[in-house]
Amino acid sequence: MKKHNFSPGPAILPASVIKEAAQGVLDLDGIGLSVLEISHRSKQFIAIYDEAVALVKEILNLGDEYSVLFLSGGASTQFFMAPMNLLNEDETAAYVDSGTWANKAIKEAKLFGKVEVVGSSKADNYTYIPRDWQVPAEAKYLHLTSNNTVFGTQYHWWPEVSQPIVCDMSSDMFSRPIPMEKFGLIYAGAQKNMGPAGTTLVIVRKDLLGKVRRPLPSMLDYRIHEDNGSMYNTPPVFPIYVCMLTLRWIKANGGLGAMDQANQAKAELFYNELDANPLFNGTVTNKADRSLMNPTFVAINEELDKAFDAAAKAQGLDNLRGHRMVGGFRASMYNALPMESVQLLVDVMKEFAQKHG
Amino acid sequence: MKKHNFSPGPAILPASVIKEAAQGVLDLDGIGLSVLEISHRSKQFIAIYDEAVALVKEILNLGDEYSVLFLSGGASTQFFMAPMNLLNEDETAAYVDSGTWANKAIKEAKLFGKVEVVGSSKADNYTYIPRDWQVPAEAKYLHLTSNNTVFGTQYHWWPEVSQPIVCDMSSDMFSRPIPMEKFGLIYAGAQKNMGPAGTTLVIVRKDLLGKVRRPLPSMLDYRIHEDNGSMYNTPPVFPIYVCMLTLRWIKANGGLGAMDQANQAKAELFYNELDANPLFNGTVTNKADRSLMNPTFVAINEELDKAFDAAAKAQGLDNLRGHRMVGGFRASMYNALPMESVQLLVDVMKEFAQKHG
Numbered sequence: 001m002k003k004h005n006f007s008p009g010p011a012i013l014p015a016s017v018i019k020e021a022a023q024g025v026l027d028l029d030g031i032g033l034s035v036l037e038i039s040h041r042s043k044q045f046i047a048i049y050d051e052a053v054a055l056v057k058e059i060l061n062l063g064d065e066y067s068v069l070f071l072s073g074g075a076s077t078q079f080f081m082a083p084m085n086l087l088n089e090d091e092t093a094a095y096v097d098s099g100t101w102a103n104k105a106i107k108e109a110k111l112f113g114k115v116e117v118v119g120s121s122k123a124d125n126y127t128y129i130p131r132d133w134q135v136p137a138e139a140k141y142l143h144l145t146s147n148n149t150v151f152g153t154q155y156h157w158w159p160e161v162s163q164p165i166v167c168d169m170s171s172d173m174f175s176r177p178i179p180m181e182k183f184g185l186i187y188a189g190a191q192k193n194m195g196p197a198g199t200t201l202v203i204v205r206k207d208l209l210g211k212v213r214r215p216l217p218s219m220l221d222y223r224i225h226e227d228n229g230s231m232y233n234t235p236p237v238f239p240i241y242v243c244m245l246t247l248r249w250i251k252a253n254g255g256l257g258a259m260d261q262a263n264q265a266k267a268e269l270f271y272n273e274l275d276a277n278p279l280f281n282g283t284v285t286n287k288a289d290r291s292l293m294n295p296t297f298v299a300i301n302e303e304l305d306k307a308f309d310a311a312a313k314a315q316g317l318d319n320l321r322g323h324r325m326v327g328g329f330r331a332s333m334y335n336a337l338p339m340e341s342v343q344l345l346v347d348v349m350k351e352f353a354q355k356h357g
Numbered sequence: 358m359k360k361h362n363f364s365p366g367p368a369i370l371p372a373s374v375i376k377e378a379a380q381g382v383l384d385l386d387g388i389g390l391s392v393l394e395i396s397h398r399s400k401q402f403i404a405i406y407d408e409a410v411a412l413v414k415e416i417l418n419l420g421d422e423y424s425v426l427f428l429s430g431g432a433s434t435q436f437f438m439a440p441m442n443l444l445n446e447d448e449t450a451a452y453v454d455s456g457t458w459a460n461k462a463i464k465e466a467k468l469f470g471k472v473e474v475v476g477s478s479k480a481d482n483y484t485y486i487p488r489d490w491q492v493p494a495e496a497k498y499l500h501l502t503s504n505n506t507v508f509g510t511q512y513h514w515w516p517e518v519s520q521p522i523v524c525d526m527s528s529d530m531f532s533r534p535i536p537m538e539k540f541g542l543i544y545a546g547a548q549k550n551m552g553p554a555g556t557t558l559v560i561v562r563k564d565l566l567g568k569v570r571r572p573l574p575s576m577l578d579y580r581i582h583e584d585n586g587s588m589y590n591t592p593p594v595f596p597i598y599v600c601m602l603t604l605r606w607i608k609a610n611g612g613l614g615a616m617d618q619a620n621q622a623k624a625e626l627f628y629n630e631l632d633a634n635p636l637f638n639g640t641v642t643n644k645a646d647r648s649l650m651n652p653t654f655v656a657i658n659e660e661l662d663k664a665f666d667a668a669a670k671a672q673g674l675d676n677l678r679g680h681r682m683v684g685g686f687r688a689s690m691y692n693a694l695p696m697e698s699v700q701l702l703v704d705v706m707k708e709f710a711q712k713h714g
Binding site: 001002003005012013018021034074075077108189195196197217219235236316318 | 358359366368369389394429431434441464548591592593595599
């Protein structure tokens with residue numbers, strides 16, 4: 001039975017990328033060696049790395065004022081690395097607490113400076129994106145989490161602030177165009193729209209760096225990675241290779257405008273069914289904040305919850321279970337998930353309502 | 358033409374592991390999904406992860422007093438993470454400066470406590486392993502680098518000290534048995550004998566942790582990784598998968614005793630030729646310190662250097678060039694390099710001497 005992979009991450013990758021990646025493991029571009037056993041300083045890997053960086057710049061239309069780095073350690077490492085590089089102990093940063101990951105970022109930032117939580121939906125179990133907050137004038141930056149994988153919410157607007165925005169885009173990076181001029185630092189674990197687990201994209205405005213007084217270990221200093229083209233140490237070669245293949249796929253399929261269009265269409269198909277279906281409810285209270293990446297929903301009672309889980313699995317709809325903090329279901333719909341998979345999910349939901357409604 | 362891969366790292370992996378890894382990228386164990394697109398919390402990956410940890414414990418005969426972690430960030434991250442977790446600012450650690458990587462470890466440790474360099478061969482361009490040094494009684498640990506990939510030296514003895522040894526074993530981990538009782542912490546980037554680039558094995562004695570006063574970011578606290586089975590955040594799934602496959606291969610091929618025997622035999626074959634051949638010299642001044650992993654050697658003049666480089670390449674002997682700090686050649690011979698490749702190298706050296714001698 002064909003699997004339809006709704007995994008929240010590590011997540012579905014384009015079928016063509018999977019094939020190319022497997023071939024690269026066997027024999028990279030016919031050189032007689034696997035991509036797993038070549039030096040990171042080989043001309044083959046340097047070409048892969050340079051192409052990955054060039055594709056990021058092209059797809060985002062980035063100027064030279066930004067560094068593009070492929071690091072390791074996941075977004076969780078960026079939770080502390082960003083404030084460590086941008087914030088002195090006596091300085092303030094503004095954070096919005098819009099979900100689990102935002103909350104973890106806040107916790108880590110407190111080790112390095114003053115953190116002002118300017119907005120929060122924590123008391124309401126993060127069922128919406130906080131609004132109408134103010135950023136204090138003295139804040140060095142504003143930290144946002146653009147999409148909340150766990151709770152199914154997403155920013156569909158960007159605040160008007162004078163500070164640079166530092167943004168965790170792990171779960172919606174490369175799913176839509178972004179107004180880069182608002183951002184001082186963007187970080188994203190690869191394992192949603194960009195590649196497999198094991199590397200993290202960091203895009204940072206160079207003029208923001210070098211202003212903290214604390215001594216930084218080499219591996220935690222963005223400038224050292226920039227000066228060494230992300231090769232201060234051995235980078236995660238294979239994860240970066242697969243990111244490059246996926247970025248090629250994004251470009252070949254029309255770039256971020258086309259990704260956004262397809263993601264909007266998939267989400268519309270799904271949410272229309274969700275709103276029409278009497279047996280399910282969305283968990284996000286403000287519909288304007290619904291995520292295009294991770295729609296979350298629950299069945300109206302526990303019996304139907306179990307029955308739908310079984311019905312979905314029987315059709316090859318995989319990894320639909322919601323996070324334990326929300327329960328129910330989560331239909332993660334990253335770039336590589338085809339419309340056909342969403343259509344099948346919607347058909348199964350419709351049929352389920354006919355049978356159990 | 359068949360390639361013989363002498364890359365210093367990322368390095369050659371067993372041919373069977375490469376094949377299995379490629380199959381896992383296409384379809385993991387027939388589940389209909391790639392290993393690149395499954396959740397790190399899926400039962401498939403948890404089984405992979407648990408098997409990798411169990412194999413490390415079995416192969417090293419490790420007791421429960423040790424934590425086994427698969428982290429990211431490379432050995433370069435461990436350079437600062439080890440002192441950050443083990444050393445208070447007013448405490449002392451002893452370091453031996455036996456090569457480039459040892460030197461970098463010393464630099465990073467100085468950010469976190471007092472570092473006493475008890476032995477160094479830096480003034481002699483690291484052409485031997487320092488001996489006859491003393492560790493001060495107050496030192497919390499002794500840091501060593503077991504094998505120097507750049508300079509071709511290796512410890513073939515372990516000091517008698519009362520302190521736990523903290524050891525960077527990146528380039529000879531799993532190449533030979535080790536007396537675990539001497540070690541408090543061992544770290545090793547995967548990309549030599551263990552797998553592809555992208556994960557780092559950390560083995561740490563649990564009783565050494567939790568004694569530093571400084572607050573630690575979550576991702577830099579060994580205890581948090583231990584408490585979460587290396588899944589505090591999304592781990593590098595594919596690199597860990599390939600490590601598991603390679604550890605299976607090590608076990609199936611007789612474990613560390615057998616690896617050591619094969620590595621000794623390969624090194625003997627090579628060094629015998631090096632010592633007999635009039636056109637080459639080893640770069641390590643104390644033969645007792647010669648590395649079994651990375652023999653380094655130079656031709657007796659520049660003309661022969663270029664001619665041998667061409668002769669080796671013509672036979673498919675790949676990645677033989679030495680590090681820029683040493684020049685000449687480096688024949689890295691990790692576990693997966695077959696005897697046949699070393700035999701061919703020796704044959705080419707012999708023939709070269711007959712032609713140019």
